[in-house]
Every structure is written in structure tokens, then in C-alpha cells.
Amino acid sequence: MNSLLNQIPQIPGFLPITRENYDLLLTYWKWFPIVGIIQLLTSFYPTGKTSLPTSLFNLSGRLAWITMELPSPLLLLTTSLLVSTKVFHTTLPLKNILLVAMYLIHYSNRALIGPLLNNTMSPVHLLVWLLAVGFNFVNPVLIGGWLGGYGRVTSSTSTFILGTGIWAVGFYGNLYNEKILRNIRAKSDRIPDKDKKDKESINKASDDVRIVDGRVYMIPRGGLFEYILFPHYFCEWVEWAGFTIAAGGIDCLPALLFVTNEISTMIPRALQGKRWYQEKFGKKLTKDRKAAIPFLL
Numbered sequence: 001m002n003s004l005l006n007q008i009p010q011i012p013g014f015l016p017i018t019r020e021n022y023d024l025l026l027t028y029w030k031w032f033p034i035v036g037i038i039q040l041l042t043s044f045y046p047t048g049k050t051s052l053p054t055s056l057f058n059l060s061g062r063l064a065w066i067t068m069e070l071p072s073p074l075l076l077l078t079t080s081l082l083v084s085t086k087v088f089h090t091t092l093p094l095k096n097i098l099l100v101a102m103y104l105i106h107y108s109n110r111a112l113i114g115p116l117l118n119n120t121m122s123p124v125h126l127l128v129w130l131l132a133v134g135f136n137f138v139n140p141v142l143i144g145g146w147l148g149g150y151g152r153v154t155s156s157t158s159t160f161i162l163g164t165g166i167w168a169v170g171f172y173g174n175l176y177n178e179k180i181l182r183n184i185r186a187k188s189d190r191i192p193d194k195d196k197k198d199k200e201s202i203n204k205a206s207d208d209v210r211i212v213d214g215r216v217y218m219i220p221r222g223g224l225f226e227y228i229l230f231p232h233y234f235c236e237w238v239e240w241a242g243f244t245i246a247a248g249g250i251d252c253l254p255a256l257l258f259v260t261n262e263i264s265t266m267i268p269r270a271l272q273g274k275r276w277y278q279e280k281f282g283k284k285l286t287k288d289r290k291a292a293i294p295f296l297l
Helices: 019-029 034-040 061-069 071-087 094-117 126-150 157-189 199-205 231-247 253-281
Strands: 209-212 215-218
Touching: 019 126, 019 253, 034 253, 061 071, 061 094, 061 126, 071 094, 071 126, 094 126, 094 157, 094 231, 126 253, 157 215, 157 231, 209 253, 231 253
Parallel strands: none
Antiparallel strands: 209 215
């Protein structure tokens, strides 16, 4: 293992991250929810349904998504291993190894399997890509540093199992909801381009179908989609809440901040997405559905 780790290019002070830099980065990371407040004040979020089809700053959806998400699992794995071996000269405990595995499983799906399975993906604006890359550099370094030895898993065995179970439920929910969305994209791709140009005819054919900027959109059905418009957001929060519980709850500040930062930035996106659905499909079809939290929000 040591010989393999020696092949990883090391960045002084950052890879492996020193305790001083870790504490400094963690201090500033607590302020990240301000980004969510800024998002609430603007409707500008150029990716996915609200992407800008003709922007000069657009990047290929699939390539952008993979390159902005893939650093996260790679950095968490290398940081946790380098901190444990190079700083503390020890190996990762079993619980830490399992937490690393949970993180890698999630991001294997998010960064590679998901985008490769999607037939098409909307363009991603360069600004969104840069912000996501920044998040996916800081977050895994902090969690990886904590797992590597700057923190300690304080959960009991029963609490660890509970947290892992919650994580698994959230992960399964994520996969289930992503499959529903993927099936919608597949149905859209089967509609001939000449038919997509006949926007009025398709819009009148079904209340659940709309043409927007040459792309076909449908109201998702099934599972939590009957209660909220973005159940994949909700399931991801459940997933990382379970991860945090397994890691020790409030004792694992990096994991707790991960959940907090995700919720603070994804709620504005969900609210914006609900407004998009209401504008395109009308409030009648969406009035019984919340944005991201069943019966609440």
C-alpha cells in the first residue's frame, strides 16, 4: 500500500493536508451556506432544466458533470489514506474504511454510472462547473482528513449500523428516482425531431408533456414524485444524514457541514425548479406537490 501511495503526487500542505490547513479550511467552510442565500436572491442557475441553450460559456453536459464530480471520490480516498499513513503512520480503522466505501459508492454512481447511462444531458455553464469543482475539492479533503485521523468515529456499533441503514435507504431512493428521470429522457429521445418542432401539437396532446427549447419535458410520476418534484434531492439529504450519524453525528463536523451545505444550496434550486414546472405545466398539475420535502417545502 505504501509503495502505491508514494506514487501519488503530493502537494505540500494540501495533499496530505496539514492539521493547520485543515483547521483553517474547516473554519471558512462553515460559511458556505451563504451561497444558498445568494441563490435565493437570483433565478440564475444555468444547468439542467434552467440551462442556457445558446450560451458561449456552455460545456458539454456529460463531460462537465463527470469532470466536476470525479475529483470528490478521488480526493477523499487519497486524503484519508495519505493522512492516516503519512501523518499518523497508521491504518484506517474498520468503521472509517466503511465510511470511505459509502462515499465512494455514492460518487461512483453520481460521477460515472449516472451520466454514462443518461442518453442526453443538458449543457452546464462554466460558472456552475467552476463552483462545483471548488465544492468537490474542499468537501472531500475535509471529510477525508477527518477520516484519516484528524477526527474520530464516536458512534457506537448500533448507531453506526443505524446510520449505515439510513444511508442505504437514501442511496436506494436516489437510484430509484434517477431511473424514473432517465426513463423520461429516453421517452423524449424517441420522439422524432420533426415532431418536437410541432410544439403546439405536443403541448396540447397531454397535460404532462411540454416542449421547451426543442427538448421534451414530462411531469415525473411514481414513488416520491407524487409528493415532491425533486425526491432525488431529498433522498440525497437522507443519505448523507445517515452517513453523518454513522460517523458520529455532531462530532463529525465535516460530514455535518456536508449535509448542511447540500441542503442550503439545493433548496433554492428545488424552489426554482418548482417555479419552472409551474410556468411550463401550470399550477394545477403541481399544486399538490412540494418542492423537495414531503408535506413541508
